[in-house]
Amino acid sequence: MAEFSININGEKHNVNVDPSTPLLWVLRDHLKMVGTKYGCGIAQCGACTVHFNGTAVRSCQLPISAAIDNKITTIEGLSEHGDHPVQKAWLEHDVPQCGYCQAGQIMTASALLKQNPNPSDKDIDNAMSGNICRCGTYIRIKAAIKTASDSQL
Amino acid sequence: MGRRSFIKSVSLAGGGLIIGFNWLACQGPTEEGGKELAMQMPEEWFELNGYLKIGDNGIVTIYSPNPEIGQNVKTSMPMIVAEELDVDWNNVVVEQAPLNTEVFTRQLAGGSQSIRQGWQSLRTAGATARQMLLTAAAKQWEVPVSELSVENGIISHKNSDRTIGYGEIAKAAVNVEIPEVVELKNIDSFKIIGTSRKNVDAKKIVTGQPLFGIDTFKEGMLIAMIVQPPAFGMEFKTMDAAKAKGMPGIKDVFTIDTYPDDMEKEWSDVAAFSKLVVVVGESTWQVMQAKKEVKVEWDLNPKLVKQIEILEKSAGMDGVSGLESTSIYMTLMSDVGSKKSEIVRRDGNPEKAFENAARVIERSYTCPFLSHNCMEPMNFFADVSGGKAELLGPIQTPEFAEKSVNKRLGLDLENIDIQMTRMGGGFGRRLYGHFLVEAAVISEKMGTPIKLVYSREDDMTNGVYRPAYHVTYRAALDANNKLTAFHVNAGGIPESPLFANRFPAGAIENYLAESWSMESNISTGAFRAPRSNFIAGAEQSFLDELSEEMDQDPIQFRLDLLDRAGKNPVGEENDYDAARYAGVLKLARDKSGWNNNTGLSRGVAAYYCHNSYVAQILDLSVKNNQPSVDKVTCAVDCGIVVNPDAAKNMVEGGTIDGIGHALYSEMTFKDGVPQQSNFDTYRLIRHKEAPKTIDVHFIENGIDPTGLGEPPFPPIQGALANALYKATGKRFYDQPFISHMQDDLKT
Ligand code: FES
């Protein structure tokens, strides 16, 4: 066990955990920020996606010891009022079915749009294929990303 | 519905003021574009019946009775109540009802039945409350009810300018006698039903608010996880947990027996393994680490192994292990499937027709076991102490789970409180509430609140899997290439997928349906559209091949059969409406431009299950043995469509899910050990493999609504196989198809 200070959504948090603990479980169990989801634990589903200095990473693979001194954004901090263009587009297209994968989808999509504000279908396919949606909302996800990308122009 | 049955179902009616309402737990509606509407918290709530309560400011809370697994009933069921109540949807707050058998009937998510079976009671609940509010207003104004009208929750009097809001009259309405009969709206006057309304939880979902069982946190709560046998057919023998117990944060390691042999079980008490090792600790990661350090010795379960040995020997296999492997049961299935089985239906004289046939076409189809793989792994919160159980989490069958806890722990039903969370997928997996019972047993043993969480590996290898199936079809053609007889012989491990009275039964003079099944150690259960999820695709592939052999257009071929079944059906019991069946086929044909050459390979399929009709036409191309689905055109008849955009979402999801499972997914076994345990080895359809477009069209007929969670899933598998044939010249008989496409690549 060791004391770690991490920056989540612009706020400092101190936690006392084993250094190997993945950020995912620090968020969910210790900080009670449960928007970031557990789906596989092995970087295969994308449910746990957060932004690490602006890039989409799988928080199930990121030990807390590697998270210090870096800027981490979770779904709870993506926007102050839930009005990030991607979130708005998700509402407009009424994307979710069960909804469990959607935080991860939104975090991957918002990181994609930051890097590539006008992605092609292929860019979207490539960026999003690490995020599984068991309910099969892929078509709406793509449509929402396009709406969000237009709104950013 | 008569007064009696309704009164019974709303026996908590007239409860008056409710306190302790958790405002934060509910979700206000969002306007188009996601703008949230400001809602004021009422000072008082008035409950008019168990389905709804009205705030003194006119805000209405509607309880959604059934579990939400992504099928969107949490929005569509309250819409039906709101319609008959005549309120502005923007003033409605939706709350998930807890399990309450006094008020609600069938609080279950399964069989695509929530809307169909809830339709009448939801409408009646809304209409009854509306009637009581009108009666109260009429009394206050001393005018006949017939002079009143209501719009958007505002009652007005025709002959004067008086108006009053539901919120103002609700207090008086509580004391109105529940009406004997209520009039339901004419469907032509619907204002909410038939219009697209956003998912009531959408805002919470996209902002990451706690909604799911796995998100539960309560003060003093510990985390529990399981260690289970590595193979079906094995059981716990001994363990050494000393090291695990000494690890940081670990509170205890012990075994439980979820369903002891002498317990009287519900149908939903299915579990892969009853005896489990349980590790309890402070945090998930700590428990995950400790799990690896528990040294468990497992043993063959002699009883389970015996059955399989018998089967293996009967198939003349050497070196029987008693533990099941995919290679063994594929051999067993084709062996048993080629023999005569139990006759379930026989029309005309099929044997003679086959004898006299000029040509017989025979094809066999198979599918593997599947894991449900809900994105949210199995989990449940339990706090069992002082003779009471508080249970909270994702469960499709709360009513049965309550009975199981009652029997397992000996707690009175009224002391068992089950709250349903939004579920990260169900697909049938959460019909089997062993994880809820496990959580209750663990909490009782620990004397603390616990949250039981399955890792993905635990979840995937602890399957209540979709059974493996096998079917052989035969068709007899005469010298004029006319279809004279049809024979289906279907079976599986451990159940048959046969529906003997479904199409094409009723359309063919000489018809024979046979059924068989085989035992297994592998636990199986319902998976989205049980049995249909295989037999539809197989049947629709066979009909496609048949139409080709007969030189007929595949849609016209089906329509001709349906025409016969409609006008002059063979047999008495045919479980479908031939006209509605033909209706979706024709709609799909028109909307897809079936007769135009798209340059793509097209396949068609249509099926009826769970009371709804779906036809799908799929266009694809294949490059480097990788199919790419361009477009799917879906035509659906589910009667009245309550929430069209959400219904469309469901059809899109079912279609993608069907393509994904038929193409990519399988659960295989070697010596009882599941060979796939996470998404690196178990392939699910991904973003880039999804169809580019899915067009969804609904038949408009005003018939009472039926469900959509399952019906789009089965037929698409046939449409896919038929399109793959067009693209590759090869028929695909065994799922998952991709492994056979890659076989070709290798050879
Ligand atoms: S939980 Fe991290 S990728 Fe699946």
Ligand code: FES
């Ligand atoms: S919405 Fe259910 S997993 Fe994506």
